[in-house]
Amino acid sequence: MGAAWNFMSFESKDNLLEAIRRESAGMFELAADAEVWMAPTGAGHWQVRDVFGHLIDTTETYFVGFDAARGDGDPPPLVPLVDMAVHVDRGAQELRSLDREAALERLHVALDKMLGIEEALTEEDWSLLVPHKYMGPLPALFYPVFQLVDYAVHSWDIREGSGKPHALESRSADLLVPVCFVLWTATATVGPDTAPMELGVRITSGENAGDTHITVSPDGLATSGESIADVPTVIEFDPASFVLTAYGRMNAGTVHGDRDLGHAFLDGFFRI
Numbered sequence: 177m178g179a180a181w182n183f184m185s186f187e188s189k190d191n192l193l194e195a196i197r198r199e200s201a202g203m204f205e206l207a208a209d210a211e212v213w214m215a216p217t218g219a220g221h222w223q224v225r226d227v228f229g230h231l232i233d234t235t236e237t238y239f240v241g242f243d244a245a246r247g248d249g250d251p252p253p254l255v256p257l258v259d260m261a262v263h264v265d266r267g268a269q270e271l272r273s274l275d276r277e278a279a280l281e282r283l284h285v286a287l288d289k290m291l292g293i294e295e296a297l298t299e300e301d302w303s304l305l306v307p308h309k310y311m312g313p314l315p316a317l318f319y320p321v322f323q324l325v326d327y328a329v330h331s332w333d334i335r336e337g338s339g340k341p342h343a344l345e346s347r348s349a350d351l352l353v354p355v356c357f358v359l360w361t362a363t364a365t366v367g368p369d370t371a372p373m374e375l376g377v378r379i380t381s382g383e384n385a386g387d388t389h390i391t392v393s394p395d396g397l398a399t400s401g402e403s404i405a406d407v408p409t410v411i412e413f414d415p416a417s418f419v420l421t422a423y424g425r426m427n428a429g430t431v432h433g434d435r436d437l438g439h440a441f442l443d444g445f446f447r448i
Contacts, residue, residue: 178383181350181351181354181383181384182354182384183317183318183320183321183351183354183355184317184354186299186302186317188351189294189297189302189320191347191351192294192320192321192324192351193291193294193295193320195324195328195347195348195351196291196294196320196323196324196327197291198345198347198348199324199327199328199331199345199348200287200327202327202331203227203327203330203331203334204280204284206224206331206334206335207224207228207276207280207334210276212224212334212338213225213276215334215337215338216337217330217333217334217336217337218332218333218334218335218336218337218425219330219333222265222268222333224334224337225272225274225276225279226268226269226272227268227330227333227334228271228279228280228283229267229268229269229270229271229272229274229279230264230267230268230326230330231283231286231287231326231327231330232271232274232279232282232283232286233264233267233268233270233271234264234267234326235283235286235287235289235290235323236286237252237309238290238293238306238319239286239289239290239293240252241306241307241308241309242293242306242316242319244306244307245304245305245306245307245316251307252307252308252309253309254307254309254310254312255309255310256310257310257311257362257363257448258446259310260310260448261447261448263309263310264448290319290323293319294319294320294323297316301316302315302316302317303315303316303317304316306318306319310448311362318355321351321352321354321355322355324348324351324352325352325355325423328344328345328348328349328352328419329352329419329420329423329425332344332420332425333425336425343416344415344416344419344420346382346415346416349382349414349415349416349418349419350382350383350384350415351383352415352419353379353382353383353384353415353418353419354384356418356419356422356423357377357388357399359422359423359448360390360397360399360422360445361396361397361398361399363445363446363447363448364392364396364397364444364445365444365445365446366392366393366394366395366396366397366444367394368394369394370392370393370394371440372391372392372393372394373390373391373392373437373440373441374389374390374391374392374407374408375390375404375407375408375409375410375411375433375437375438375441376388376389376390376404376407376409376410376411377390377410377411377412377413377418378404378410378411378412378413379412379413379414379415379418380412380413380414381414381415382414382415384415387401387403387404387410388400388401388404389401389402389403389404389407390441392441392444407433408433408434408437409431409432409433409434409435409437409438409441410431410432410433411429411430411431411432411438411441411442412429412430412432413428413429413430417429421442424445424447427442429442
């Protein structure tokens with residue numbers, strides 16, 4: 177994994193911000209036609225307007241977190257990650273009252289402000305703890321990659337709703353591979369009765385191609401760079417299918433070995 181493609185490294189900053197600009201420009205283009213504003217999407221019951229409402233709600237909450245990290249005001253109230261889906265849906269629905277032009281303008285303003293905050297982050301700031309509404313204090317490095325998730329995955333949702341063939345752009349998918357493993361560690365549904373599992377995930381192409389060893393136990397899901405040569409199951413993904421599977425948009429992957437174990441693993445997460 178090259179540092180410029182690993183969001184945890186400050187060297188990835190330029191790649192991340194370029195990708196956010198590219199994906200956000202594509203999303204605004206998708207809403208240029210007023211007739212698509214209430215069209216269905218691939219994000220459950222959300223319409224296109226709800227995607228934009230969600231991004232407004234989410235980005236404006238980031239400002240509260242960054243202000244608090246700099247000592248200006250209180251952090252956003254913490255909500256358990258398991259309840260995130262309910263709360264982001266509520267936030268998106270509440271902004272349905274905005275007409276299309278007002279929503280687009282408000283998100284443009286929020287996007288520009290957030291990009292300005294991220295542009296100003298120094299290498300030291302990359303590890304600044306910023307309170308997140310659903311995950312508590314997180315290093316600032318998570319915020320640009322979360323923005324890229326929002327624009328890349330939700331643009332995919334809008335295109336999916338159109339019924340036309342489409343795909344994720346390779347550079348965006350490559351950048352999102354590492355955060356999907358973090359997502360899995362945070363959303364694994366484990367407890368005292370969880371049966372231990374050991375398996376491998378192979379990303380077959382792209383800047384983050386390679387193998388990841390995964391263990392699941394009652395204590396949680398852990399990843400490592402250990403060899404996966406002797407595990408009972410290996411699941412292969414290209415970068416885009418990995419991102420879209422991790423974020424619950426599709427069921428994808430090629431299972432080598434114990435398919436039932438692979439299915440049990442893939443069924444072991446709650447959605448956010």
